[in-house]
Amino acid sequence: MGRAPCCEKMGLKKGPWTPEEDKVLVAHIQRHGHGNWRALPKQAGLLRCGKSCRLRWINYLRPDIKRGNFSKEEEDTIIHLHDLLGNRWSAIAARLPGRTDNEIKNVWHTHLKKRLAPAEQVHGAAAPSGKKQKQKREGVGGRRASAAAAAAAPVAPVSSERSASSSVTESSMASSVAEPEHGNAGSFVSAKEESSFTSASEEFQIDESFWSETLSMPLDGCDDAAMEPHDSAFAAPSAAADDMDYWLRVFMDAGEPQELPQI
DNA sequence: AAGTGCCCCAACCGCGGGAAG
DNA sequence: ACTTCCCGCGGTTGGGGCACT
Known part of the structure; x- marks a missing residue:
């Protein structure tokens, strides 16, 4: 099967996200949504793979995320x-x-x-x-x-x-x-x-x-x-x-x- | 005060499933 | 029917920071 290569593209950043990257990602998603995660980083000007963006959004930046103590x-x-x-x-x-x-x-x-x-x-x-x-x-x-x-x-x-x-x-x-x-x-x-x-x-x-x-x-x-x-x-x-x-x-x-x- | 050990969380990795061509 | 692509999921790990000695 042809599995889509991910993140091994040269020059893509890995590791912790910076506040600046967060802002860019959030702003981009607010403007355009995330129709295509794979294309998103390029459109947003982020040196991240789509997967990483998706994870960051889902796990951290999404506005409906509740953080803090679990009751x-x-x-x-x-x-x-x-x-x-x-x-x-x-x-x-x-x-x-x-x-x-x-x-x-x-x-x-x-x-x-x-x-x-x-x-x-x-x-x-x-x-x-x-x-x-x-x-x-x-x-x-x-x-x-x-x-x-x-x-x-x-x-x-x-x-x-x-x-x-x-x-x-x-x-x-x-x-x-x-x-x-x-x-x-x-x-x-x-x-x-x-x-x-x-x-x-x-x-x-x-x-x-x-x-x-x-x-x-x-x-x-x-x-x-x-x-x-x-x-x-x-x-x-x-x-x-x-x-x-x-x-x-x-x-x-x-x-x-x-x-x-x-x- | 410094060193060490441990915990926690964010993020990565690889795979499977489904959609599109 | 087959291939390719993308998304989403679950497992795993590395580093920061706190607690203890």
Whole structure:
């Protein structure tokens, strides 16, 4: 099969994105959408491959991204959905508005998986909570095992300090950008999540200048709807998501993990 | 105060699926 | 029907930064 070569083109930049690149990417997508990721970097004048641009947008720059702490509800939801869906992070992310598959994947691997592991061995063994109480150097557990213990806390605040240190976050964007409601997606994480996000927003008032700067850039006739034509980020939940809604309801009604039916 | 170890997250890599020609 | 191209996904990794010694 002819697989499209990616990123091996000479001269393409890799590694962390600079604020300038972010601005260029955001501005370009706001103006033109992202009809073709592959062509986008060239059109936008970025020395990145389309894949990298897409990832950056989806995981970081998209205005509807929610950053900061995962609420207890969200964490529980992830755990439940993982029970149902396995490592289908994108499907899980579809049930958590504002969260990306990458973020969920990270949270799972760094927190939730370990929370479950000890819980399966020692039922409900509580551990001191909080990142700062992580029990390091417990020997056998290895590099991540200590974090597992810490993450086993009933409510583990997740990476607040770190997220706060991010160079670019959107916090205020989630509400400031016209965004269709995510349909019925995430219906069961609505109210509480909303409130937790509100508090998170207060916590994460970082670099708003980036967004205000970016959004205030002249957009050549770009109005609020300018992003929508190409922007799947604002698309309504898919039919697959509806299917999952069904199974999710089944699951939630039952209150226990069930075997995942073929979707 | 300096050194070391560990955690977390952003980003990369490679593959599979689907659409278009 | 076949080939090519692009998108999206899941797994993995490297570096920054924090906590501890």
